[in-house]
Each structure stands twice: as structure tokens, then as C-alpha cells.
Amino acid sequence: MNNQPILQAQKLSYEFDYPLFNDINLELYPQETIAIMGASGTGKSTLLNLLCSLLKPQSGEVVFQNKKIYSLKKHELLKIRRDDFGIIFQAHYLFRGFSAYENLQVASLLSNNTINNELLKELNIDFVMNQGVGELSGGQQQRLSIARVLTKKPKVIFADEPTGNLDKKTAQEVINTLFRYVKNNHAGMIIVTHEKEIAMQCNKVYELNDLELRVIK
Numbered sequence: 001m002n003n004q005p006i007l008q009a010q011k012l013s014y015e016f017d018y019p020l021f022n023d024i025n026l027e028l029y030p031q032e033t034i035a036i037m038g039a040s041g042t043g044k045s046t047l048l049n050l051l052c053s054l055l056k057p058q059s060g061e062v063v064f065q066n067k068k069i070y071s072l073k074k075h076e077l078l079k080i081r082r083d084d085f086g087i088i089f090q091a092h093y094l095f096r097g098f099s100a101y102e103n104l105q106v107a108s109l110l111s112n113n114t115i116n117n118e119l120l121k122e123l124n125i126d127f128v129m130n131q132g133v134g135e136l137s138g139g140q141q142q143r144l145s146i147a148r149v150l151t152k153k154p155k156v157i158f159a160d161e162p163t164g165n166l167d168k169k170t171a172q173e174v175i176n177t178l179f180r181y182v183k184n185n186h187a188g189m190i191i192v193t194h195e196k197e198i199a200m201q202c203n204k205v206y207e208l209n210d211l212e213l214r215v216i217k
């Protein structure tokens with residue numbers, strides 16, 4: 001494994017009305033996958049938002065390729081978010097008025113990468129490409145949003161319960177696709193999941209509990 005982390009969290013703390021977590025440290029290396037587990041409301045999604053450039057920590061730093069991302073100028077931060085980070089949320093922001101294929105074309109045009117038909121087959125959505133987003137099932141929409149994120153070839157994937165709506169078999173196939181992407185592209189991935197079986201397939205597993213990130217694996 002490459003010994004230079006692609007992403008580092010240093011002493012991250014965050015609170016809303018009450019503290020969520022304190023002094024969180026994390027390192028993500030190329031080709032590595034990290035799972036974050038923990039009870040509902042412990043702050044997993046908030047932590048992921050801090051890591052993926054969407055929410056500035058109240059203290060601490062997120063470092064990507066030796067840059068403290070929240071100290072960068074706004075356009076530099078946006079460039080990293082657009083070019084280098086792949087953010088997969090539970091609520092997927094697909095373009096409603098467009099077909100499945102058009103949603104991928106947008107990602108392909110913006111990032112100058114081609115749409116990978118193999119990927120669409122792997123995710124079992126190749127046959128719904130001409131349907132409108134509104135005509136896809138929930139799980140198909142979820143897989144389309146994953147395909148859209150992978151189409152832009154991110155260096156770090158942040159996924160918040162990416163298999164939440166999927167049956168066990170489909171969930172495993174989606175996870176396999178994400179793992180394969182990470183390996184083949186020397187990317188890294190941080191995934192929030194409630195499913196232990198999925199978490200344990202990652203290189204490292206943490207649990208957010210009592211303001212701390214505990215090592216499980």
C-alpha cells in the first residue's frame with residue numbers, strides 16, 4: 001500500500017446544540033476502504049460531510065493531497081469537490097427531467113470521461129438507460145447515482161449508506177463495484193453503513209460512539 005495518505009482528518013470536532021464528536025483523527029490511503037458504523041444520531045453523516053468538503057469543522061483540519069481543504073479559496077475547494085471527490089448520498093440528486101443516460105452524460109461531459117458500459121452492466125442498470133429518472137425504481141435510482149459518481153473518476157469516494165435501499169444480493173454487487181473501482185483507480189473510499197457484513201469487508205472499520213471514533217477492525 002502506498003504510504004502517503006490521500007485524505008487525512010486531524011482533530012475534527014463538531015457540535016450542534018451538544019457535542020457530536022471530539023478530536024477525530026483518520027487517515028485514508030490509496031486503494032483503501034474505511035467503514036464508519038454507529039447508532040442513529042451519533043453524527044456519522046455530519047462527520048462524512050466534514051470529510052467531503054461540504055461542512056467546515058468547528059476545529060481541526062481535513063487534508064487532501066497535502067492541502068488543508070477548508071483553508072483553500074472557495075473556487076479551489078469547489079474544484080476538488082467537483083474533480084476529485086465522489087459523494088454518494090442516501091438522497092440522490094439525479095436530474096428529474098432527464099433520462100438515466102442523460103444523467104450520466106452530464107457527468108461525462110463535465111469531467112471529460114467516457115461512460116463505462118461495463119460499469120452499467122455490473123450495476124444492472126444498462127437496460128434502463130432510456131427511461132426517465134422518475135420511471136426508475138428506488139434501487140435503480142441509487143445505482144444510477146453511483147454510476148454517475150464513478151463516471152467522473154473521483155480519487156476519494158464518500159458514501160452515506162449507499163446500499164440502504166437494496167436487497168442483500170444487489171447490495172453486495174454494488175459494494176463489489178465500488179471496491180473494484182477503488183482498487184483499479186488507486187482511489188480511496190469512506191463508507192457509512194449500518195450493515196456489519198458490508199462494513200467488515202472494508203480494510204478498516206470504526207464505530208462512532210460517545211464522541212469518539214473507536215477502532216473495530
Ligand SMILES: Nc1ncnc2c1ncn2[C@@H]1O[C@H](COP(=O)(O)OP(=O)(O)OP(=O)(O)O)[C@@H](O)[C@H]1O
Nearest residue numbers: 016017020038039040041042043044045046047192
Ligand atoms: N443541520 C443541523 N442542525 C442541527 N442539528 C443537526 C443538523 N444536522 C444534524 N443534526 C443533529 O446531529 C445529530 C447527528 O446527525 P447525523 O445525521 O450526523 O447522524 P447519523 O449518525 O448520520 O444518524 P443516522 O444513522 O440516523 O443517519 C442528530 O441528533 C441530528 O439531529
Ligand SMILES: [Mg+2]
Nearest residue numbers: 044045046160
Ligand atoms: Mg446519517
